[in-house]
Amino acid sequence: MKSSLALRFIFVMFLSMQISGCALITGKPTPPVDVDKIAKKTEEKLESYTNDKIISAKQRNEAIDDALTVIDLRYAQFLSNAGLQQRSLDMTSDFVQLSLNLAGTAVGGAGLKTILSALSAGISGTELGFNKTFLYEQTVPALVMQMNADRAEKRREILLNRQKVLVAYTWAEAVNDLTEYYTAGTLQNAINSIKKRAGHNQTIAEEAINVIKKIPTRKNTTDITKLTKSLNEINTLDDIGLKKIKDGVGSISQLLSHLPNCKKLKTESSDTKDQIMVSLQECIRDIGSVNDGPMSIDEELAVLDSKFREFNLIRD
Amino acid sequence: MRMYTYLGTLTLEENQEIIRFREGSALELVDCIVSTDKSNNPINTFVFKELRPGQVPEDIVLVEANAPKPGNTNAKVLTDVLVIEKQFKTIDFYR
Numbered sequence: 001m002k003s004s005l006a007l008r009f010i011f012v013m014f015l016s017m018q019i020s021g022c023a024l025i026t027g028k029p030t031p032p033v034d035v036d037k038i039a040k041k042t043e044e045k046l047e048s049y050t051n052d053k054i055i056s057a058k059q060r061n062e063a064i065d066d067a068l069t070v071i072d073l074r075y076a077q078f079l080s081n082a083g084l085q086q087r088s089l090d091m092t093s094d095f096v097q098l099s100l101n102l103a104g105t106a107v108g109g110a111g112l113k114t115i116l117s118a119l120s121a122g123i124s125g126t127e128l129g130f131n132k133t134f135l136y137e138q139t140v141p142a143l144v145m146q147m148n149a150d151r152a153e154k155r156r157e158i159l160l161n162r163q164k165v166l167v168a169y170t171w172a173e174a175v176n177d178l179t180e181y182y183t184a185g186t187l188q189n190a191i192n193s194i195k196k197r198a199g200h201n202q203t204i205a206e207e208a209i210n211v212i213k214k215i216p217t218r219k220n221t222t223d224i225t226k227l228t229k230s231l232n233e234i235n236t237l238d239d240i241g242l243k244k245i246k247d248g249v250g251s252i253s254q255l256l257s258h259l260p261n262c263k264k265l266k267t268e269s270s271d272t273k274d275q276i277m278v279s280l281q282e283c284i285r286d287i288g289s290v291n292d293g294p295m296s297i298d299e300e301l302a303v304l305d306s307k308f309r310e311f312n313l314i315r316d
Numbered sequence: 317m318r319m320y321t322y323l324g325t326l327t328l329e330e331n332q333e334i335i336r337f338r339e340g341s342a343l344e345l346v347d348c349i350v351s352t353d354k355s356n357n358p359i360n361t362f363v364f365k366e367l368r369p370g371q372v373p374e375d376i377v378l379v380e381a382n383a384p385k386p387g388n389t390n391a392k393v394l395t396d397v398l399v400i401e402k403q404f405k406t407i408d409f410y411r
Contacts, residue, residue, distance in 0.1 A: 209361075211321050211353055215330055216337035225340035225372050232370040274369075281369035285318060285341040 039073045042066050054171040061162050063171065067178045068158070075151070075185040079144060143190040150184035150193055214288045214297050223301045227284050230313040231277050237312075245276060245311045252283065255303045258293035259286035317363055318343055324350070324358030324399030328407070331398060332378040335362060342367040345376060345409065348396040358399040374411040381406035 049063045158177050161169045183189050216224075234245070246267040256262035262283040267276060284304065288297040295303075308314045320338055322331070335345050343364035353359050367373070377386045381395060389410035398407050 209321055209353060209359075211323055211357075211359055213323075215322075215326065216333055218333060221333060221337045221340050224337060228340055228342050228370060228372055230370075277369035281342050285338075285343065287341070288337070289320065 036077075039070050039077075042070045042073075046070065049171065054166070057164070057166045057169075060166055060169070060171050060174060064158065064162055064174050064178065067174075068155070068181070071178065071182045071185070074182075075147075078185065143187055146190035146193055147185050147187070150189060151181060154181040154184045210289075210291075212289055213291045216288055216297055220288070220297050220301060223305065224284060224287060226314065227301070227304050227308060228281065230308055231280055231284075233313045234273050234277050234280075237273070241312060242273065242276070245313075246271065248307060248311060249276075249279070252304065252307050255307075256283065256286075256295075256300060258290050258295070259283065259300070261286045317346075317365060319361050319363050321353075321359050321361040324360055324402055326360075326401070328378055328380070328398075328400050328405070331360065331400065332376065335376050335378070338362065338364060339373050339376065342369055342371050344373045345394065348394075348398055348407075350397055350399050350404070358402060360398050377410045378407050379410065381408050383408065386410055 046063065046066055049066075054060045054063060154177065158174070158181060161174070161177065234242070237245070246269065249265045249267050253263055253265040261279075265279055265283055267279070287300045287304070293300075305314065318338075320334070322334055326334070339345060344367055345362055346365050347363035349361040349363065351359055351361065374390075375388075376393070377389050379386055385392070391411065392408050393411050394409040396407060396409070397404055399405075400407075
């Protein structure tokens, strides 16, 4: 029985992979079996299963195996269906409703993240140049990957439950799981699944978003790099040199009070060189990041340059 | 991690300068996220990992995907999508 199930599973999965893989490229080979014929036979068998007829774990498992076979065959058929392309295009509006603006921050793969971001950016009414070909080429493989992942997870659960005795896992419970397994192989589920993962981070990210308007120049980059590298000089300072910095950071805090990490600059006499380096580096990282500040990037850099010279961190 | 967000109206050169500028403060680019702001303007968010204070990575060079490797760079370090002048572009990042 086990080997029969294993063989059946391998065969269906092989078929599924063959068909889905080809559907994502172009065309497909003729399936080695008549999917409709097999599915129809198994479906008829499935209809005869009712709670009162399933009286042992063995019978339940046979019914589960049949159901899994039908669902897998239908899934493979679904992926191979040329209509998948059209269906996914038709669902474009669903993406808009999902408001996936920052979903990219929440999903793992770079490809998927980019797709979600791109979809959101592209469909939100901006003038972005994207087209349906891009949408299809990028989204369908991603959605299929999501469906495959969700199906694999649900299948694992079912196979674990399959080992239980009948009272611990009834046919009714199995049907419920099988329904969820079927649902996992739908486009809508793939979208919902992605949305679920994205939702939390999206809210946080949208609130925290700050679009920076100040654009740095090549000279700004040279200057900020010089400031950062000069921090290494702190390691060479003696106690007197270090005290000079500790006494002087207060004035940076005042002059650059519009930059959060500069504003909170203060040192204790017990602060180590490492702690001072970290505080000053944090302040440097804030340069050019506050739009409504009173200074330009050049001016903010000039303040730090002047102070770093006082601290003997920059000597040229 | 540090994130800085800029409008998707900027040129490739401006985006390159932005990344170099940010990396000039002991940061290293690890990811780019294309999205929209609340007004539906396309934006690029650059995600950086923090390096030790005083450390600056090698200069990064941005080119459109599949363009030849720029001179004075060793290897491609990232491929990602950015909105450049309101258009999606796949970009290769070299150092």
